[in-house]
Each structure stands twice: as C-alpha cells, then as structure tokens.
Amino acid sequence: MSLEINKIHLLDCLTAMQQLEDNSIDCIITSPPYNKKGLVRGTKKKELPALGKLIKEASEQETQSSNPELHGKKKTERYKYHEKGNAIWKNFDIDYSDYGDNMKEEDYHAWMITFLNECNRVIKSTGSIFFNHKPRRYKKQAHLPTDFIINSEPIIYQVIIWDRKNSPNIRNDVLVPCTERVYWLRKNEKKSKPNVYRNQLAKEFRGEVWKIIAKKQKNHPAPFPPQLVENCILLSTQPGDIVLDPFMGCGTTAIVADELNRNWLGFEIDADYIKSYYEEVGAREESDE
Numbered sequence: 001m002s003l004e005i006n007k008i009h010l011l012d013c014l015t016a017m018q019q020l021e022d023n024s025i026d027c028i029i030t031s032p033p034y035n036k037k038g039l040v041r042g043t044k045k046k047e048l049p050a051l052g053k054l055i056k057e058a059s060e061q062e063t064q065s066s067n068p069e070l071h072g073k074k075k076t077e078r079y080k081y082h083e084k085g086n087a088i089w090k091n092f093d094i095d096y097s098d099y100g101d102n103m104k105e106e107d108y109h110a111w112m113i114t115f116l117n118e119c120n121r122v123i124k125s126t127g128s129i130f131f132n133h134k135p136r137r138y139k140k141q142a143h144l145p146t147d148f149i150i151n152s153e154p155i156i157y158q159v160i161i162w163d164r165k166n167s168p169n170i171r172n173d174v175l176v177p178c179t180e181r182v183y184w185l186r187k188n189e190k191k192s193k194p195n196v197y198r199n200q201l202a203k204e205f206r207g208e209v210w211k212i213i214a215k216k217q218k219n220h221p222a223p224f225p226p227q228l229v230e231n232c233i234l235l236s237t238q239p240g241d242i243v244l245d246p247f248m249g250c251g252t253t254a255i256v257a258d259e260l261n262r263n264w265l266g267f268e269i270d271a272d273y274i275k276s277y278y279e280e281v282g283a284r285e286e287s288d289e
C-alpha cells in the first residue's frame with residue numbers, strides 16, 4: 001500500500017482511495033456528510049443528468065478541494081458549495097467548521113455512488129463496509145439513503161438501526177427522529193461473504209438495533225460514539241486486520257481500532273479535526289504514563 005497506515009491523511013477521500021489497491025481492506029466504517037443544507041436548498045424532481053457527467057464534475061471539484069495550495073484560503077474559495085448558515089442548522093450549532101455540506105442533491109448522489117463504488121473496489125471479498133447515514137426530510141418527504149445506495153455496486157448485507165436516543169427536535173409536524181442506519185454492505189462479487197464474529201459482541205448488541213447514546217463532542221459536530229465503531233470492528237475483524245475510515249473527522253475510528261489492536265487508515269479534509277485527533281491521542285498517552 002502506497003499510503004502510510006495507522007495515520008490520518010489530510011486528503012480528499014476519493015483522491016486518496018484511488019491510491020489503495022483492489023481487495024486490500026478488511027473493514028470500512030464511515031459516516032459521510034449528509035448534505036443537510038444541500039437537501040434543504042432544493043431537491044429537483046427533474047431527471048438526473050447523465051451520471052458520467054456528474055462524476056466528471058464531482059471529480060474535478062475534488063481535485064480542486066484536495067489541492068494543497070487551496071488549504072489556508074478562505075473557505076468560500078475552497079468549496080463551490082460552501083454556503084454556511086442555513087437558519088435551521090445554525091440554530092443547532094452542528095455545522096462543520098470547514099466543509100459546506102451544501103451540494104446540489106443530485107451531485108451529492110453521484111458523489112456518494114462514486115464513493116461507494118470505490119469502497120466496493122478496495123474491500124476484500126471477506127470484508128464489510130459499515131456505511132452510516134439516515135433518512136433526511138425535505139418538503140413533506142423522507143429521503144432515504146437507499147435512493148443512492150441501490151445505484152452503487154456494494155450489496156446490502158443487513159441494515160442495522162442505531163437508536164441514538166436523542167436527536168435535534170427541529171420540527172413539530174413529524175415524530176421526533178431518533179434513529180440512524182448503519183448499512184452493512186458487502187463486496188459485489190459472486191463468492192463474496194463477510195467474515196462475521198457475532199460472539200465477539202456484547203450480548204446487548206447481537207440484535208440489529210443498537211441503543212447507543214450520541215454524545216456531543218467539543219471538537220466535532222457529528223462524531224461517532226466509540227461503541228458504534230467498536231461493534232462494527234468486533235463484528236467483522238480480527239486483531240491485525242485493516243480498518244479504513246475515509247471521512248475520519250476527529251478520529252473516533254482510529255482511536256477505537258488502535259484500542260482493539262487493529263491497523264487503520266483514514267482521510268479527512270479538515271486539518272483542525274486531524275489536529276484534534278492527535279491532541280486527544282497525546283493527552284491519552286500522557287495520562288497512561
């Protein structure tokens with residue numbers, strides 16, 4: 001592998017994944033940005049433009065956003081779709097510090113499909129992809145992640161419900177949403193079958209609903225709860241296996257993988273989140289001494 005492992009690289013996920021070999025990763029655990037503001041900005045019902053065109057545009061944008069010369073420039077110069085400040089989300093203080101999360105919804109679908117296809121390429125035939133997403137609402141309609149997952153290559157192996165117990169109650173005309181999904185995906189290959197070690201999980205997590213409280217974290221607006229990552233790792237890997245998180249955020253996947261003696265690798269475009277990971281690890285090491 002040309003990229004150093006056990007390290008978070010300041011790289012765009014697609015640019016970085018292109019450097020990974022086919023069938024080289026045992027487990028992917030990840031949560032992409034949900035395009036919260038892009039969806040609210042407008043979902044056009046018109047037919048999707050040709051996928052090839054969208055993917056080309058998306059990858060041109062990615063090349064721009066991964067250009068090191070752009071790091072340090074004003075946020076608005078870095079991301080075409082960076083328009084912070086949608087009133088609803090601002091009220092809840094859950095904006096990313098750098099990333100706009102504001103693509104046209106059809107571009108977002110194309111990006112997610114390209115991303116999932118890359119996951120399918122790099123995952124081993126015995127591997128597992130845990131893709132965390134959730135139903136989002138716009139204009140009296142629930143938009144399901146399966147809208148794009150089913151147009152990508154990996155196969156849905158099982159759907160895990162993450163009961164997070166709390167969620168911002170941003171509207172009063174629906175039941176309060178309190179769950180997300182973890183799509184457990186496998187490689188799209190005839191003989192592919194994930195390694196499954198269900199007995200490594202605590203008994204309370206052997207069913208397909210995981211009750212795990214999502215706690216706020218000072219360094220990131222949407223971190224994984226460590227328990228969720230631990231469950232995915234124990235369910236599908238053995239010590240020494242390699243776990244990838246292409247949207248690493250403040251490094252929860254890295255921290256848990258390390259604790260469980262797995263190798264890991266991650267990508268993140270926001271240098272501050274990577275810094276907060278290394279500070280957290282440094283603080284832990286000092287308290288162990």
Ligand SMILES: C[S@@+](CC[C@H](N)C(=O)[O-])C[C@H]1O[C@@H](n2cnc3c(N)ncnc32)[C@H](O)[C@@H]1O
Pocket residue numbers: 011012013014030031032033096098099220222223224225246247248249250251252253267268269270273
């Ligand atoms: C939902 S958060 C992931 C949080 C992570 N699971 C954690 O525990 O901290 C999504 C992350 O993707 C990052 N991101 C957005 N676009 C990216 C890209 N093209 N490549 C890599 N990371 C990206 C954002 O900066 C954000 O930190």
